[in-house]
Amino acid sequence: MKMTIEEDLCIGCGSCADIYPKVFKMVDGYAKVMLSPVPAEDQEAALDAERSCPVSAISHNDT
Numbered sequence: 001m002k003m004t005i006e007e008d009l010c011i012g013c014g015s016c017a018d019i020y021p022k023v024f025k026m027v028d029g030y031a032k033v034m035l036s037p038v039p040a041e042d043q044e045a046a047l048d049a050e051r052s053c054p055v056s057a058i059s060h061n062d063t
């Protein structure tokens with residue numbers, strides 16, 4: 001599974017990085033994906049982070 005952030009939508013709230021710091025990091029006030037693909041054992045955490053985004057800037061694909 002790969003995570004994508006629509007950077008134009010990110011408001012820099014930090015929620016995704018709080019929930020799943022292994023993949024999401026705040027860089028210059030905005031979230032970046034630092035690890036791709038997501039390890040299988042962490043997929044639920046990645047989806048929690050996606051759901052936490054208040055502006056739906058995070059998406060994923062299963063390839």
Ligand code: SF4
Pocket residue numbers: 005009010011012013014015016017030031052053054055056057058
């Ligand atoms: S949860 Fe969404 S808005 Fe907040 S930092 Fe992450 S991508 Fe940006």
